Amino acid sequence: MSQTARFQSFEDPSHREGAARIAALRAAMAQRGLAGFVVPRADEHQSEYVPPNAERLAWLTGFTGSAGTAVVLADKAALVVDGRYTLQAGEQVDTAVVTPVPLAETSVEAWIEANLPAGGVLAYDPWLHTADGLARLERAAAAAGGRVEPTSLNLVDLVWIDRPAAPRAPVVPHPEHLSGEAAAAKLDRVRAALARARLDALVVSDPHNLAWAFNIRGGDVAHTPLPLGYAVIPREGRPRLFLDPGKVGTEAAAALDGLADRDEPGALPDALDALGAAKARVRIDAATGAVALGRRVEAAGGSLDVGPDPITAMKAVKNAAEIAGSRAAHVRDGAAVTRFLAWLAREAPGGAISEIDAVVRLEAFRAESNALREVAFPTISGSGPNGAIVHYRVTRGTDRRVQPGELFLIDSGAQYGDGTTDITRTVAVGTPSAEMRDRFTRVLKGHIAIATASFPRGTTGAQIDAFARRPLWEAGLDFDHGTGHGVGAFLSVHEGPQRIAKTGTAALQPGMIVSNEPGYYKPRAFGIRIENLVLVEEREIPGGERPMLGFETLTLAPIDLALVAPDLLTREETAWLDAYHARVRETVSDLVDAETRAWLAEATQPVSSGVRHPA
Known part of the structure; x- marks a missing residue:
């Protein structure tokens, strides 16, 4: 079977050059009298997915996870990662040179405090740290008797001889029939938000917000249609966009030139100086705004206001066109995933299917719609014990067969022009x-419990997170990730501020899309996760006294009934499952081939019928 995917690489990461690269970095540190250098997994926009020229942490250490920070000192180095990547970090880095450190045991700041030599200078790139992150570094260095100091040029870039060029993917307009609102109207809303907050200008540092506000998309990073760049939106007057002109073709230029002045990215520092010189009060996004941005404004005499970019909250609430697009995308995606599950049911019991085979086949089913733009993230395809690794990413070195007697977990998503999808199914082989x-x-x-929840307006994700955990808690079990994350409209598959998690502090609002994905993981044995995307909607309750909300399930694909123990379900839970499967069957049947249709009819038989569902 072919093992080639259009959007996903299965190459094994290599740490063979890690020692030499860290040695080169240490030489650059020594030349400047520095005791250490901090290398976060970040670009200038604090994005989840970064372009190849910003993969500094991966180049230096071999670690390819989406979150982590290395601190390199003259005689030791640490890579601090959260629980998703503890196993991965140990496998990818040269542990003789870099020590993987679980975040649950020691934070970056605690490691610095314990290891930075007294009087030592810890250097950092001010374009890769937010104000809050820098404050933590400063406190840690001071506690160790040292200090932090910015560099004018990233030290990794100095020693990365064959560093890729910055991406130059074309910027394309996102049509109004999909965005649902003209960019000019969005910008008016942003200006109104600035006026309410008594701000003179907003620096847009988050490419997701840039894309949403100006109704554009791009391709500068994998998996998310982002154009990398910046904007300055004043309370009065025309915005200024800072985009590589080589990325802006005739169609995009025509759309943008009516909205904003355009400049090269290199003109951004001068624009920040001008804001400072005008004594402007400028909002810098607390989540994505680099320290370098704010310092430039302050140095020129401006007033800095670090806080949330108001576009983030606007973007999170989808309008009618975006909701319609998401529903259409989920119908299309549901047909592709259902075809995949039917194929898996036929082929997997023979033991000939590998994890990579599954990724390639699912992507092919999606591509046959002729609407697939990208996969929304690298597909998690884990058989048996690999399924217990929450963020497992299959490579040619880790690939294993899907074997009878095991569970197979596949977590995947797609980027279509009208919506972003994310679905996880666990099946018994x-x-x-x-x-x-x-x-x-x-x-x-x-x-x-999440799918059927009703809750009053103002409820946060943290307040309903326990709904998903109670059945596990009753058996002394739990899972160590959030229950749900926000999802964009042909944007990021991980979008804030909304989330269903113990730390989810944003109130859920009608129009927000979040995932519903509780799980369970038995180390070295199997993993289970069931994920659908849901839309927050208004909910009428007869006799109710308060405005209430609930969820509409968007995702449409069968849940493996061979894994369901009916005696553990209540009557209401059984009714939900039967109704969901009836909806899947009615919606998807006419969109799949006859063989898949026959399988789907069997796979979605009502649990309440008492029919036994074979594996």
């Missing part, structure tokens, strides 16, 4: 054990 069925059904109960 062969006959599942009683333990597997118990754990799966408890995860399903938690999933249903």
Whole structure:
């Protein structure tokens, strides 16, 4: 079977050059009298996915995860990663040179405080740190008896001889029938928000917000249609866009020139100086605004206001056109995923399918729609024990067969021009054990609890997160990730501020899209996750006294009934599952081939019928 995917690489990361690269970095530090240098996994916009020229952490250490920070001192180095990447970090880096450090045990700041020599200068790139992040570094260095100092040029860039050029993917207009609102109207809303906050200008540093506000998309990073750049939106007057002119073709120029003045990115520092000289009060986004931006404004005499970019909250609430686009994308995606699940049911029991085979086949089904723009993230395709690794990414070195008697977990998503999808399904290959069925059904109960929840306006994700965990808690079990993240409209598959998690502090609002993905993971054995995307909607409750909200499930694909223990479900839970499967069957059947249609009819039979569903 072919093992080539259009959007995903399966190459094994290499740390063979890590020692030489860190040695070169240490030489650059020594030449400047520096005790250490901080290398975050970040670009100038603090993006989740970064372009190849910003993959400094991966180049230096071999670690390819989406979050992590290395601190390199003259005689030691640490890579601090969260629980998603503890195993991955240990496998990818040269542990004789770099020590992987679990964040749960030691934070970056704690490691600096314990290891930075007294009087030592810890250097950092001011374009790769936010104000809050820098404040933490400063406190840690001071506690160690040292100090931090910015560099005018990133030291990794100095020693990265074959560093790729900055991306120059074309900027394209995002049509109004999909965006649902003209860019001019969006900019008016931004100006109104600035006026309410008594701000003179906003520096847009988040490429997602740039794309949304100006109704443009791009291709500068993998998996998310982002044009990398900046904007300055004044409370009065025309915005200024800072985009590489080589990325802006005739069509994009025609759309943008009616909205804003355009400059090269190199003109941004002068624009910040001008804001400072005018004594402007300038909002810098706390989440994505680099320290370098604010310092430039302040140095020129301006007043800095670090806080949330108001575009973030606007973008999170989808309008009618964006919601319609998401529904259409999910119908299309549901047909592709259903075809994949039917194929998997036919082929996997023979033991010939590998994790990579599954990724390639699912991508092919999506591509056959002729609407697929990209995968929304690298597909997580984990069989047996690999499924227990929450953010597992298959490579040619880790690829294993999907074997009878095991569970197979596949978490994937797609970028279509009208919407972004994200779905996880866990399936049994062969006959599942009683333990597997118990754990799966408890995860399903938690999933249903979120799907059917009603809650008053103003409720945060943290307040409903426990709904998904209670069935697991009752058995002394839990999972160590959030229950749900926000999702964009042909933008990031991970979008804030909304999330369903213990730390989800943003109030859920009608029009927000979030994932519903409880799970369970037994180390070195199996993993379970059931994920659908849901839309926050208004909910009428007869006799109710307060405005209420609930969720509409957007994702449409079967849930493996071979893993369901019916005696663990309540009557209401069974009714939800049967109704969901009836909706999937009715919506998707006419969009798939006859063989898949026959499989779907069997796979979505009502649990309440008492029919036994074979694996």
